[in-house]
Amino acid sequence: MTQTRTTRIPRLERGRSALGPALELVHTGQAPTRAVLTAQLGVTRATAGAVAAELEALGLISVDPHPTAPAGAQGRPSHRLAVAPDGPVVLAVQVHTDGFRAALVGLGGRIVATAPGCGTVHADPARVLGEVVATGAELLRRTGRRCVGAGFAVPSAVAEPEGTALNPLHLAWEAGAPVRDIFQRCLDEAGIPGPTGAPPVTGFTGNDLNLAALAEHRHGAGRGARHLLVVGTGHRGVGGALVLDGRLHTGSSGLALEVGHLTVAPEGRPCHCGSRGCLDVAADPAALLAAAGRTPGPESSLLHQAADLIRTEYAADPAVREATGLLIDRLGLGLAGLVNILNPDRIVLAGLHRVLAEADGERLRGVVADRSLWGRSGSVPIEPSTLDHNSVVGAAELAWQPVLDDPLAVLGG
Incomplete structure (x- = not known):
């Protein structure tokens, strides 16, 4: 996988080398104005203006030609920067x-x-x-x-x-x-x-x-985290990813963070990997539907069926509430092990796991705190993902x- 660099920008003086860092700052929402861009790049105001103009000429960003300042603001108003709405x-x-x-x-x-x-x-x-x-x-x-x-x-x-x-x-x-x-x-x-x-x-x-982790780190619930752990389940199985200092950690050959094969229910269902009770088969949409006694239907994906079941019947149906609690406990046990090993400063949950956190985040955070060393000494924020189709x-x-x-x-x- 193409490695991504940290967004911490070295001081730049002028020229073509500033274009990429400047574009990344606008792309990730870190430079909403030309004044902020100037400060982030560590260049003169004239250089930042020239860089913004070049990116606008390439059709990548738009520069507000009539800068305005908020009511009561001090100093000279700055041109606002945004990605070009009709760009590539x-x-x-x-x-x-x-x-x-x-x-x-x-x-x-x-x-x-x-x-x-x-x-x-x-x-x-x-x-x-x-x-x-x-x-x-x-x-x-x-x-x-x-x-x-x-x-x-x-x-x-x-x-x-x-x-x-x-x-x-x-x-x-x-x-x-x-x-x-x-x-x-x-x-x-x-x-x-x-x-x-x-x-x-x-x-x-x-x-x-x-890739979901990369998107959440740049544009979603993971913004600002230095050591971001993302765990999620989509249509089948469970995956995880780690962003360290702004870069995806993919291991020596792209295979790091196969978290789906952490055992959380030793007597549970057989897993494709040959073990039993892995997160992959114990905390995905199929597991939720099975625990709630529901047979999947053909009308939509397993992810949508499981998420809709929690959102519409969690409050009224004891079987759905019990199944949701079971998956939260299994997920919490897996997250606790990952927290002990990785010590992230934030966890973002995606797919059905986002829905579990929304249903009873307090229970999930309690399991992680009880079963992890770092969770006891200082809570790790656990946030639902904020991007659709991350x-x-x-x-x-x-x-x-x-x-x-x-x-x-x-x-x-």
Whole structure:
């Protein structure tokens, strides 16, 4: 996976080297005005103005030409900065056990257009990716937006540097499928133009929970955290990710934080990994429905069925309340072990785990505090994720990273 750098910016004097850091500050909402941009970059006001003007000329940001100051504010008003509302986009796609989603995502993590596809995921990843990329290409044609990259959120650990899906346990895909190469081939066949107008656009791949963590750290509930732990369950299974000092921690080969295989119910259901009672099978949507005595229906995804069950029947149905409490206890036990090992300064919960935290966050925080050393000595904030489709937004972050690194190089300067 492409590594992402910390947003702590060295002092810069002038020139092209300031464009990438400046764009990242606007992209992540850390520079809402030119005065803040000047201070964050450590440059002169004139240099910050020139940098903002260059980014505006590239179509990436907008600069308010008529600065105003809030009522009662002291000093000279500053030009407001924002991502360009009609600027370029990236194509971001996610595949999960119940289908896929294609989206066009602009700077700032803004989803410009999206199209879900539901149904059985074919055992051939090339067929699935061909369909989702074709859906994305249609979104691009319909909106007329310029595409500068593409990212794919994979429901599996992705080995680096090979770009292979090592354990797509909840899909029928072969272990070791070369998903990065397949994704790039589908982009090539779709003829999606790259940033300079000529195909092919470049595709990037990453594990879906890693990408969700990246999105939450840049645009969501993880903003400002130095050591962010994200744990979540989407349609099947449980994943985790860690952001350390602004960078995804993916391990030596992209396989770190496979938290789904922490044992939290030793006598529980068999897991795909060969163990029993792992978070992967003890705290996902299927586990919630089973514990509540509900049979999954065909009308929507398991994630939506489980989340709707808690949101609509938790207060009135004792069986739903008991099942929710059971999953909270299992999740809390897993989080406590992770807190003991990783000592994060914030935990963000995604997918169904966000809904569990919303239902009874006090119970969850109590389990983590009781079962973890660091939880007893000082509570670790546990927050629900704030981004819808955070894995999709994270896939877009992969595709945006080359532009953030050097806007002129990517956009033909």
